[in-house]
Amino acid sequence: MTQFVKKSEIYPSFAPDRKAIYMSLSLSNETPRGRGLWKFNNSLLNNEHYVNKIREIYFQTCSNYSTLTDKRLFWEMLKMEIRATTISFSKTLAKSTNCREIEITRRLQALDEFICNNLMPLTLIRSYTNLMISKLNFKQSIRRREKQQFLDPSVDGWEMVSAPPSTLVLTKGEEILIKRLYLNYGWRTKR
Amino acid sequence: MENETIIKNETQVLDAIEKYFKDLYTSESNTTQEQCESFIQELRLPKLSDEERDEFEGLLKYDECKQILETFPNDKSPGENGFTVENNKCFFELLGHNLVESFNEAFEANELSISQRRGVITLTPKEDGSLLDISNWRPITLLDVDCKIATKAIAKQR
Secondary structure (H helix, E strand, C coil), X not given: CHHHEEEEEEECCCXXXXXXXXXXXXXXXXXCCCCCXXXXXXXXXXXHHHHHHHHHHHHXXXXXXCCCCCHHHXXXXXXXXXXXXXXXXXXXXXXXXXXXXXXXXXXXXXXXXXXXXXXXXXXXXXXXXXXXXXXXXXXXXXXXXXXXXXXXXXXXXEEEEECCCCEXXXXXXXXXXXXXXXXXXXXXXXX | CECCEXXXXXXXXXXXXXXXXXXXXXXXXXXXXXXXHHHHHHCCCCCCCHHHHHHHCCCCCHHHXXXXXXXXXXXXXXXXXCCCHHHHHHHHHHHHHHHHHHHHHHHHHCCCCCHHHCEEEEEEECCCCCCCCHHHEEEEEEECHHHHHHHHHHHHHC
């Protein structure tokens, strides 16, 4: 099976025997699918920068093709410019998202190592937990956007915990520890 | 599946699909063009007056296209250009006038723009039956949202 593993990650946690494993498999297909057609990513519409960028491109295109008298051709050019801008914007966005994820993982691993080798002062635990939550939230938002489940809550040992700013999936060990720690910071779980 | 044989090669699969649906949608008829025209001329169909014709064939307006777009449900597959209903709704105030202008020019020239004339044909599985059998797949054509707006707006004028 190892030849099918495309990517694997182990997420750090407080409980040593409860670390989450994320694995992405690439299974062989005798009839591979084609490249498919480009489809607009609707989540971009919630991005203020993207919407402003399109407004900018619109006025720029109007200016660049002001001599074009054929309205049908102008419409095609406009769509083409918007499409090119959208693809470019999406690529840049994906790149910055990956960089952010790598940075959070790096800081988390550094703290994880430090905590394992030290006496875990409360300030560090707080930083560690904040980072872990950021990463889980971040991962979940990406997976949700891709319409994939980051972690399956139906699997034994995983439970949904409501906590600000959004829903998290934590191991029981992590949940207990976070409950203890965050009672001091005013966080509450649903249950 | 062609003659109970499973085809796996991409080119062969595409060829088999094309052949199957070409045969399915082809029918032979002995009726001549003249016979068809004669049949239509003999029909006593109601006719529109010139005034009614002008009224029904008028140019499209920005507001009516906007209203039509608002009736479209979200989360539907887009056509060949990839722009979704949500995208069109979001930017209609910005781009809508240009779209309507393109429709009206198409009306004058009797021809839509290139992307508005294109559709993507894709196969969707029927509910029952083996998916290895081509007869259990149904072809659908995905058209651009632009085209759907124009179609519905024209239909509503009548």
